[in-house]
Amino acid sequence: MKILVTGGAGFIGSAVVRYIIGNTQDCVIxxxxxxxxxNLESLISIADSSRYTFEKVDICNRGELDRVFAMHKPDAVMHLAAESHVDRSITGPADFIQTNIVGTYTLLEAARQYWTQLDxxxxxxxxxxxISTDEVYGDLPHPDENHGELPLFTETTPYAPSSPYSASKAASDHLVRAWLRTYGFPTIVTNCSNNYGPYHFPEKLIPLVILNALEGKPLPIYGKGDQIRDWLYVEDHARALYKVVTEGKIGETYNIGGHNEKQNLEVVQTICSILDSLVPKATSYAEQIIYVADRPGHDRRYAIDASKMSAELNWHPKETFETGLRKTVEWYLANQEWxxxxxxxxxxxxRLGI
Structure with missing residues (x-):
């Protein structure tokens, strides 16, 4: 196959590109x-492959997209290009509307025109x-609020986005499904839980905490730190995404999660414990933890039911939270230059999004 990957120099996108080039015979644009x-430094390991091509193109630029489709003639599109940081979306939502909604629309139309001309x-x-996010579903009941069995996000959970970011992703999901229903355009949607791992930009919780800890800076915890997220190692996600694009059914949605519900405070404390063992100092890194004002509209709990991925596509995460987080900390220690x-x-x- 020849697969066009948008956002392939980003965190999840680069993991997808590295996986495809490293583990299949497919080509990537x-x-x-x-x-x-x-950042193209995230792709140095595969940049010289004859099966890899890079195009510096904005997905909002229809003319350039048409050129790319005509030139490279892909067999599939994996659309990961997006603005994705909630705090940044609170400070400046315009970029999220432009990239996530207008960009997805522009890409859909370019891809649809190309598709109609195929044999x-x-x-x-x-x-x-x-490729989308579980944040489109809003939040779930928290253990503090519910003493019964706690629900999970399924593929049929109603949308209830809370932030400008999640609202823009919800809009893009709706566009993709509308193009399937109205035009018969062959689409598939995936919604994932929080990713972590190598090559993650340091605005997100885990890399920010690792780097701040090493520099002796405060480790900020929003509110009480009791917000719960389901953590998915990015390389497990990349495997799942390739499974979906090659084996998934048109028109289906697949939720992808790591089966690792953790409170934010627990995540930060675990990072500190790993650093205490790998880069010990006189006091524990946990002493750098501080509590700061919570994010506006902060969702309290996300948790994915990934049973459909398991049953229909035989995908299971390989990494536990403990093994994945240790690999992640070790990677950042070894890649300070990046x-x-x-x-x-x-x-x-x-701090953004105040």
Whole structure:
């Protein structure tokens, strides 16, 4: 196959590109605008492959997308390009509306026009895989509020997004499904839980805590730190996404989660414990934890029911939270130069979204 991956220089996108080039015989066309969170250094390990091509293109630029489709003639699209940081969406929602909604619309139309011109065999085999988030579902009951069995997000959970980011992703999901229903365009949607792992831009919780801890800076916990997330190791997610684009059924939605519900405070404390063992100092890194004002509209709990992925596509996460988090901390310790380069002197791990 020849797969067009949008956002392939980002965190999850680069993991997908590395997985495809490293574990299959497929070709990848990486379409990325290279915003602050996209970095080609994340792809150095596969950049010289004859099966890999990079196109610096904004998904809102229809003319450039048409050129890319005509030139490379992909068999499938994996659409990961998105603005994804909740705090950033609170501070400046316009970029999220533009990229996540207008960009998805523009890509859908470019892909649909290309698809209509394919011969019958290639047309029948074509797939448009839209990669989304569990945040579109809003939040779930928290153990503090519910003493019965706690529900999970399923593929039929109603949408109730809370932030500008999740609302923009919800809109993009609706567009993708509408293109299937109205035009018969062959789409598949996946919604994932919180990803973590190597090459994660340091605005997100886990890399921010690792780097702040090593520099002796405060480790900020929003509110009481009792917000619960389901954590998914990014390389497990990449495997799942490839399963979906190659084996998933048109029109289906698949929820992808790591089966690892953890409170944010527990995540930070676990990072501190790992650092205490790997890079010991006079006092525990946990003494750097501070509590700060909570994020506006902060969802309290996310948790994915990934049983459909397991039953229909035989996918299961390989990493536990403990093994994945230790690998992640070790990667950041070994790749400080990458961390410095991606921050590029313009991002100083300051608080956004206040």
């Amino acid at each position: 990486n379409v990325d605008k290279l915003t602050y969170a996209g 019958a065999k290639r047309k029948a085999a074509f797939r448009f895989h839209h 961390c410095q380069h991606v921050q590029n002197g313009t991002y100083h791990r300051e």
